[in-house]
Amino acid sequence: MDFFEVVNPHVPELTKNEHLLFDYVVKNLNAIKNKSIREISDDCFVSTTTFLRFVRKIGFSGYSEFTTVIKYTLLNQTIQEKASPFVVSQKDYREEYLKNINESVRVIDTQKLITVAEYLKSKPIIYLFAKGMNKQLMNYAKYLFVAAGFLVVFPDDHPTRKVVQKQITSKDIVFVLTYQGKDEEWIHLMQYLKNKIQPLVVSLTGADNNVVQNMSDINFYVFTDELFLNKMEITSHISIIAILELILYQYLESADDGEYHLVFR
Known part of the structure; x- marks a missing residue:
């Protein structure tokens, strides 16, 4: 599973405060992957209950799945960086191109x-x-x-x-x-x-x-x-x-x- 594929369908449903949490998560994926829910909650100045509710709202069953998917996504990105930039077919690249535009506009606060x-x-x-x-x-x-x-x-x-x-x-x-x-x-x-x-x-x-x-x-x-x-x-x-x-x-x-x-x- 890719982190952004999981969360994208749920982004339009987020409240203003949840958007702030989402922005923080996206900007700090690498740091979050090894932190406990208490640590990340403290970083965001919210309770663990609030952060867990946010995690579930963006498509995860719990905090463990949330961090596991983040780790997988970051690992997959590292592998892709080592590969040729045109390892996908032209059709696949067009789909990724449109997905990137859609995601970029959708997550705007x-x-x-x-x-x-x-x-x-x-x-x-x-x-x-x-x-x-x-x-x-x-x-x-x-x-x-x-x-x-x-x-x-x-x-x-x-x-x-x-x-x-x-x-x-x-x-x-x-x-x-x-x-x-x-x-x-x-x-x-x-x-x-x-x-x-x-x-x-x-x-x-x-x-x-x-x-x-x-x-x-x-x-x-x-x-x-x-x-x-x-x-x-x-x-x-x-x-x-x-x-x-x-x-x-x-x-x-x-x-x-x-x-x-x-x-x-």
Whole structure:
């Protein structure tokens, strides 16, 4: 059994507080696999009864099955990482591709979208940070938010990023896009922002627990299969695009009547 295959049908049924537990579990699978229910309950600041009820609600008979499936899922991921990225047939890969998109959108916490949308109502300056292939996605994000009337700053090289980060104020919003979430530059950036400026920091990362994810005010995570061709990354980023669009659409939905002229065709 795969952890995500078990829990996905139950995610839409979770309450707000259960979504917080689910987010914690997804981000800390590797640590949770060897912890007792009392330890994990203490980490989440809930009772063992509450956590056991949550475990059963997401499809497991008990805590033992919950940790066993997590261990199996992590072990299976490790084995898959050692294999060729195209060990599955094209048809199977298409199915995984669609499943990843569906999972990424399904697990989004609606309250997070609302929080970002409400923050955008104050018309903050939007700062975008990304490297490599992710820069293409941030260019698209810049296009979206400029179209909605925002001032967007997207420094695309390291020297410019060092200058720009000094211009960020506490009223602004910062988006950091990094799948791995372990880049030293982003960690230093977020330490600086958290300690000195305190804008709203929104990260978009992979689902695995990572430093950037944990340092963010709000994190949106995606599921995807990392792919490389001739040592160049060609991992699908379509789920990230979906999240960026949903953030903007949530903002437009909550905007005052007549503020935007939307045409649906």
